[in-house]
Amino acid sequence: MSDKEPSSVNTPPLGDLEIAVMKVLWQAPEQSAKDLHATLGNARGISLNTIQSTLDRLYRKQLLSRTKVAHAFRYRPQVPRQQLIAGLINDLLGRFADDARSSLAAFVDAADQMDERALDELEQVLKARRGEGPSS
Template identity: 50%
Template sequence: MQLGELEKLVLQYLWSYKEADAKHVHSRLGETRGCSLNTIQSTLERLYKKGLLSRAKQGHAYNYRTKVDRNSLIATLINDITADFVEEGENSLIAAFSSTSTNFNDTQLDELEKLIEQQRKLRSGKV
């Protein structure tokens, strides 16, 4: 799955504000970016068709909400990207992640360590 720049901004907005119609999204994002209301409506529709948003009719408009949390979407995007480059059983993804983590500070590395430990517990059924 690929996301355009405006799609990413809309998702960020909806993760922060939980629910909005196209007019609200346009007033916060569209006007500052020079986008029309129609462009925002199209972006919301694309995200809905991609399964990333849900919507409920309220009067003449739809109210949109995210269907996936931020971390789940990031994981999906990483899997989609790496699936094209990494063969099963290959350690390229781990090597690439290790390379990226050189920019982490101690707090981030501690958090990563906790998350890895949680995954180990989940796999062993000790949660």
């Protein structure tokens, strides 16, 4: 897939807990529901069953893969973080495709909320995508 092709990731809507689970798994893949409960469940005051249900939803959404080890599944992300975020952004912008000017203005407004370092990185990525600078 080239840099200019749209993301082919299925990007279903995600809840806060689903996003939290994905973040943990991107940092440390191959975790069981019990592992994730130790990380997220206790801190959020949620049950192991809630973590298991969340993992199952993410698996059905094809965002996680799982392997059975002994009596438990171990989960790992199916898509890289950047690819999922790009898919979510593309889906959102696609909902407003009939008004490209407003979508671009909203993107600029969102970028305005970034710190200087993030804006510098965005500028470098855009230059690299246009072939005007070194790829990062």
